[in-house]
Amino acid sequence: MLENQMVNDKHWKHHESKAKVVGECAGCKDEIYVGHDVYELEIDGENFLIHQDSKCCERFIEKISFWKVAGED
Numbered sequence: 001m002l003e004n005q006m007v008n009d010k011h012w013k014h015h016e017s018k019a020k021v022v023g024e025c026a027g028c029k030d031e032i033y034v035g036h037d038v039y040e041l042e043i044d045g046e047n048f049l050i051h052q053d054s055k056c057c058e059r060f061i062e063k064i065s066f067w068k069v070a071g072e073d
């Protein structure tokens, strides 16, 4: 049992070190690795990658939009 656990750890670490970074999340600013689920969009010729996570989307929207109260100038 103990031996199996060690083998699994070794395999996991090997896999982790091989993960390739493909960009940065425009929401949380964390790295995006190959295989992650992301949204990709283009605004004014600039490409953005965002994790498929509601928090990341929320942060991204806050960055690129104006915060106002609907109906007020």
Ligand SMILES: [Zn+2]
Binding pocket: 025, 026, 027, 028, 029, 030, 050, 051, 053, 056
């Ligand atoms: Zn993110």
